[in-house]
Amino acid sequence: MPTDAMPSDATHADPDPRARRALRLAIGTALCLAIGFGLDLPIPMVAPVLGLFLLASMNRPLSFKAGLGLIVVVLVTTALGLLLSPVLRYYPLSGVLLIGLGLFLAFRFGMRGGNNLVSLFLAIGLTMISAAGTIDFRLAAIVIEALVKGLFVAVLVLGLCHWLLPEPPNAPVPPPPPVLPDNEASRLALRASLVVLPAFLLALTDPLGYMPIILKSISLGRQSGVAAAQGAARELLGSTLLGGALAIVFWCALSLFVNLWMFFLWMLLFGLVAARKLYRLAPTRHPPSFWLNTLVTLIILLGQSVQDSVAGKDVYTAFAVRMGLFIVVTLYACLMLRLLEPQPRTPRKPGLLHRYSPGRLKRSPP
Numbered sequence: 001m002p003t004d005a006m007p008s009d010a011t012h013a014d015p016d017p018r019a020r021r022a023l024r025l026a027i028g029t030a031l032c033l034a035i036g037f038g039l040d041l042p043i044p045m046v047a048p049v050l051g052l053f054l055l056a057s058m059n060r061p062l063s064f065k066a067g068l069g070l071i072v073v074v075l076v077t078t079a080l081g082l083l084l085s086p087v088l089r090y091y092p093l094s095g096v097l098l099i100g101l102g103l104f105l106a107f108r109f110g111m112r113g114g115n116n117l118v119s120l121f122l123a124i125g126l127t128m129i130s131a132a133g134t135i136d137f138r139l140a141a142i143v144i145e146a147l148v149k150g151l152f153v154a155v156l157v158l159g160l161c162h163w164l165l166p167e168p169p170n171a172p173v174p175p176p177p178p179v180l181p182d183n184e185a186s187r188l189a190l191r192a193s194l195v196v197l198p199a200f201l202l203a204l205t206d207p208l209g210y211m212p213i214i215l216k217s218i219s220l221g222r223q224s225g226v227a228a229a230q231g232a233a234r235e236l237l238g239s240t241l242l243g244g245a246l247a248i249v250f251w252c253a254l255s256l257f258v259n260l261w262m263f264f265l266w267m268l269l270f271g272l273v274a275a276r277k278l279y280r281l282a283p284t285r286h287p288p289s290f291w292l293n294t295l296v297t298l299i300i301l302l303g304q305s306v307q308d309s310v311a312g313k314d315v316y317t318a319f320a321v322r323m324g325l326f327i328v329v330t331l332y333a334c335l336m337l338r339l340l341e342p343q344p345r346t347p348r349k350p351g352l353l354h355r356y357s358p359g360r361l362k363r364s365p366p
Contacts (some may be wrong), residue, residue, distance in 0.1 A: 017059070017168050019278040024161040025055045025278070026271030030158045034264040035298070036150065036335075037306065042142050045303025046150035048267075049215060049296060054154050056278070056292055057116060061162035067155040070117065074151055077121045078144045081129025088134045095130070095200070102126045103196055107221065108189035113179040116222075121147075123218050124133045127200045131207040131214070139207060143365070191340045192221035212300045214242075216326055219296045220333045223289050233334035239290045240330040243297025244323045246270060249303055251315075263306075270298065297326065 032051035036044035062070065080102070088095030103123055110119030124147065133140035180188065199217035203210035220236060253266055276282045278291040301322060308318045 007158075018281055020165045020167065021059060022272065022275035022279045022281055024165050025052070025275045026268055027164070028052075028055045028157045028166070029271045029295070029299070030162070030264050030267040032153055033267045035153050035157070036261055037263065037303075038087075038260050041149050041153070043146035043211065044296065045212075046146045047153045048299050049152050050147075051154035051157055052292070052295055052299065053117065053120060054158050055161065056288075058158065059167055061159045062155055067159075070121075070155065071148065071151060073118055074121050074147055075127070077125030078129045078147060079125075080122075081125045081127075082133055082144075083139060084126070084130040085133025085137075085140065096197075097275075099126055099130060099200060100193055100197055103193040104189050104294070107192040108185050111180045111185040112182075113186055120218070120222070123196065123221070124215075127196060127214050127218070128211060129212075131200060131203045134204060135207055143207075145209070158284055160253055182184040187340065191336050194336050194340070195221040195329075197327055198332060208227070210325075212304050212322060213325055213329060215300055217329050217333075219293055220330060225291050233285075233337055235286065235290050236293070236333050236337070237327075237330050238286070239293040240297055243294045244301060244326065246294065246298045247301040247305070247319075250298065251287055251305060251319075271295065274298075281333065299310070301326070302327075 029048050029052050032048040033044075035041075036047035041047060056257055067102050084095055084102075087098060103126060106119050106122035106126065109122070110116045128143050128147075129140050132143045196214075196217045199210070199213045203214050220240075223236060223239075250266055250270060254262060256262075274291045274295050277284050277286070278288045278295075280288075301319065304322060305319050308315045
């Protein structure tokens, strides 16, 4: 056998890590979904949403110290929400202004190079916990329990997925997100805060019922910070509508065989389809944030519909109302994108006096 036909070590190239990342994201999200609903965790859709954010933003498993630190961050952020609950109850205007300021600082922290997960949990703690605390302290405790348990499941699943599908040794490390200039970060943080605030005000009337709206608005606020100005409104609305359409297809498929295993397998299939596009294995014209928001919308709508079915509610009416609210929140986010997007200045044409000023007149030849 000729030696030139034998593959040498130099010709061995590391496999494309995107395939493993897409598989990790799909398997991890489906596992978080199955564990959250299988163990009947409080607000079970929180676990897959947090797992999705973790798997999409981290290509390395968390160490024990880092995972414990992340849980401590969640406890601190939820404590901030609890502290603001009495202010919201007795001084509503001051409480809303403090929540708005906190959201602005949280989003700005992420856009200035801070940890995006910390920024996410700050936004969730400031809105979900404080809104629940205005109604009942026990309700706020349920939301805190849901966040802590959901994050614990997400961290464990992240480690399991990296153990099953480790990152190739020489895989290129994705570049860190760009650090925005101070003025640009402040403008985008203000826009993201204004996207979240109306959903938060709506949730003050019924925190548990409108909890999905808060999660959706936070996802939209994060997406509005990274969406390109050109076509950003189309991206926000398109991902919301696609997520709703996928949730309907998912529900119809799940109704054929209603059990936890099929719930897991269908989530795995839908997650694989979206993850291939998110990691550009099947390139599309939409950015990764489009597909991430689509998956978030799918999980929130589907998880809430499952809970409505268990509670004996009219699933289809509740889904229609929730989807309508999602569309309204998304249209409002598109309006904020349009209003707070700086308009390019058009060059002014020289006026009559400038055009015929003495300095611009040329002396005619004799």
